[in-house]
Amino acid sequence: MFRLVKNGNLCYYTIDAFENTGLVKHCFTTKHGGVSEGCYESLNLRMNCDDSEENIHENYRIICNELGIDVNSLVLSKQVHKTDIAGVTSADKGNGFVFENKFESADALVTNEKNVPLVTFFADCVPVFLLDTKKEVLALVHSGWRGTANGISALTVQHMIEHYGSTAEDIIAAIGPSIRKCHFEVGDEVAAEFDERFVDRAKEKPYVDLQGCIIEQLIGCGVKRENITDSGICTCCRCDEFYSHRTTGNERGTMAAIAMLV
Numbered sequence: 666m667f668r669l670v671k672n673g674n675l676c677y678y679t680i681d682a683f684e685n686t687g688l689v690k691h692c693f694t695t696k697h698g699g700v701s702e703g704c705y706e707s708l709n710l711r712m713n714c715d716d717s718e719e720n721i722h723e724n725y726r727i728i729c730n731e732l733g734i735d736v737n738s739l740v741l742s743k744q745v746h747k748t749d750i751a752g753v754t755s756a757d758k759g760n761g762f763v764f765e766n767k768f769e770s771a772d773a774l775v776t777n778e779k780n781v782p783l784v785t786f787f788a789d790c791v792p793v794f795l796l797d798t799k800k801e802v803l804a805l806v807h808s809g810w811r812g813t814a815n816g817i818s819a820l821t822v823q824h825m826i827e828h829y830g831s832t833a834e835d836i837i838a839a840i841g842p843s844i845r846k847c848h849f850e851v852g853d854e855v856a857a858e859f860d861e862r863f864v865d866r867a868k869e870k871p872y873v874d875l876q877g878c879i880i881e882q883l884i885g886c887g888v889k890r891e892n893i894t895d896s897g898i899c900t901c902c903r904c905d906e907f908y909s910h911r912t913t914g915n916e917r918g919t920m921a922a923i924a925m926l927v
């Protein structure tokens with residue numbers, strides 16, 4: 666399950682199945698516990714927006730201090746709703762945070778090195794955490810509807826198998842807070858990208874089940890169903906706790922998934 670952790674004003678989620686391995690430090694953040702104001706209130710981790718850089722960096726320091734992660738080692742990327750996967754090493758520490766970003770198109774980050782913290786961003790799109798507990802390979806995936814339709818989570822599992830020697834049966838997966846079928850109303854052209862099993866046509870407009878689609882794709886490439894944790898949390902239903910693009914449009918901050926092998 667996804668467990669809400671509170672320390673003063675700071676609130677974030679951890680995943681029991683990941684915590685129990687002892688192999689990672691990780692979290693999925695909420696809106697709460699940072700210093701940003703206005704539409705970014707308060708733990709905004711969105712780079713390159715109208716929020717002050719000072720506040721954004723302070724927010725990163727707050728969550729990194731809590732997790733015991735060196736903030737200057739964070740590895741960020743530019744997420745562009747494609748399926749490019751970046752292999753990350755210790756040489757990339759600070760990418761997109763301390764140093765200029767060199768991952769211009771990477772919606773999935775993978776590493777097998779310890780103390781290399783990966784960061785991906787969300788405000789309704791689906792965060793997918795992957796961990797091969799035997800080979801100790803970690804991945805974070807940003808899966809919006811395009812990435813989901815194009816199978817980015819399964820492609821990342823295949824990448825772990827091909828490039829890091831992973832076995833699908835050894836991979837645990839977790840699907841974080843994101844927009845769910847209750848709120849993900851789409852047009853016919855988006856619905857057409859998905860198998861009908863994941864499209865609810867009971868209402869006037871179609872509604873898509875991104876999480877169900879991702880679970881199906883993970884199982885399809887060999888991940889065991891019992892090794893997949895679904896948070897069950899909709900960021901739109903819970904816009905008190907999460908930034909939600911569908912709720913507020915672009916005037917908002919973002920949450921982050923942060924994870925590091927230890």
Ligand SMILES: [Zn+2]
Nearest residue numbers: 847848899902
């Ligand atoms: Zn909802």
